[in-house]
Amino acid sequence: MKYYLAGPMTGLPDDNFPAFAEAAARLRDLGYVIHSPAEDGRVEGWGWNDYMRRGLTALLTCQGIIMLPNSRSSRGACLEKRLAIELCITVFYYEDY
DSSP, X not given: OEEEEEOOOTTSGGGGHHHHHHXXXXXXXXXXXXXXXXXXXXXXXXXXXXXXXXXXXXXXXXXXXXXXXXXXXXHHHHHHHHHHHHTTOEEEEGGGO
């Protein structure tokens, strides 16, 4: 199974990339295959909509989504979770690992 990491980014220091990196490394050490949108990098001139389109496309290649802490405060992470639920992609919570 491949898992997509979802969590808050917008408005956080360094777009919360350190939290994504830490979670991805920990989960990979446990043997999980992880797609982290933070590892896709930044693109000059892109806005929120562009990053969401890229992230949602990546989510569609995964069988599970792992919600990072404070995901409920993130518009993007909530959208990713809603899409996952509608498409029967299993939702997990990082706190459970």
